[in-house]
Amino acid sequence: MNELISVQRELPRIAAKRLREIIVDNNMQPGDRFPSESELISMFGVSRSTIREAMKLLVAENIVDIQRGKGTFIAAQPGVVKDPLGLHFSDQQKLLQNLLETRLIIEPQIAYLATQRATQENIKALEHIVQDFKVMPDLRAQHITVDINFHTAVAQCTQNDVLHRFLPVICESIHEGYYETVTIEGSQQRALECHINIFEAIKNRLPEIARSETEKHILQTAKDAKLTLGGK
Amino acid sequence: MNELISVQRELPRIAAKRLREIIVDNNMQPGDRFPSESELISMFGVSRSTIREAMKLLVAENIVDIQRGKGTFIAAQPGVVKDPLGLHFSDQQKLLQNLLETRLIIEPQIAYLATQRATQENIKALEHIVQDFKVMPDLRAQHITVDINFHTAVAQCTQNDVLHRFLPVICESIHEGYYETVTIEGSQQRALECHINIFEAIKNRLPEIARSETEKHILQTAKDAKLTLGGK
């Protein structure tokens, strides 16, 4: 039943919030059918205008896809937008420095938490990525993609969606920055070794090792990019 | 005149496009008044529903700011979107926990860096915000806004634009989460004291104090929200 919404302001916002909750609670997947407008009207006890406005909010967030005559469905990649923070604003050199500094702040702690919270599935996923590294040809583009995947997978181990969503944004922005940077001899090999060390630490539940190895890895990355990070 | 729109689909999108053009053509600045709904109805020759939906599109892009009873105005920072990471697409309780955990990871270090890098202008800005706190009435909405401003201003002290852009996203998402949460007695007072301590530490260049005070502040915030953060 409807659980009457008393306040008479921002009803669409509240309705949109509950719609998101419904999606999460029912574990709806991309492509799944969404309740029709008339169903939502009787579910929420608000008018069609309000429901429609709430739906439009979800559309703006790329959470649902409305198709005229058919119905509404969960979007393919709910909530995903590119360069969401609008980071391509300042000069590349400073941006790269800022990005690496940010990684130096959050990633060691992410690795620490990952060690404590990783599920068996998480660890398996990490192992696959590390294996991909080893057998991978020396293609720079692919290497960076897998590198981002690795760090994102570590973030996923924390079971913290905020970190898990934020980290790829940082990594991909760095990728953009590197795009015009020289590849340092041996950097890929050093990165691979670091990743193996981090993976082993997570697998064997050694949080302090994971943290320090991650810190070392990022400092090494900065060094390869001819940048220096301080202020720890 | 109205230039009759023949197609009967996506009228709001078309109207929104023309509204954007109007803003650009007339060189409208942030704060400028926007035509009222009834004016737009006669300008475009479409119904109020359509106009309203078009306006909501502009709101989603943070181009205009609609104020009930007053009117519609050009937004302060047109185009800077809210919730860019799509964090609302998640379980509220868990999201709040994740957000606070993220703050616990980055903010103490932000305060540390702020202490080392803050300019005199940064410190002045912080001081103004702290003063605003003291003389502020007990209005919850205003309090939260100034709270976000304070933490964002601290992030600005780091001279790291990535942190400076990321932190408000986190803070505002927490604000959203609190929207339907009970206000804890005395939490505002405790927050004010913490902010003063942090400000003093930054002003007097005491990085360790700034870090520990920030950590304490966030843990207190979590406690007020009846959440426990661990894993340090």
Add this chain to the structure above:
DNA sequence: TTAGACAAAGTGGTCAGACGTCTGATTAGT
């Protein structure tokens, strides 16, 4: 004269119902 109470107008928020158009499935006719 002035401070406060009050009424009116303007604005956005919500509701209710109606009709149009598109889509997909069903059904009638060949």
Add this chain to the structure above:
DNA sequence: ACTAATCAGACGTCTGACCACTTTGTCTAA
């Protein structure tokens, strides 16, 4: 068996009304 008409369901748009909030101006009383 195939085609075309029909139907039901879904979203798109329109209309008109009423509600809530803000501003403004007027009026009254001190």
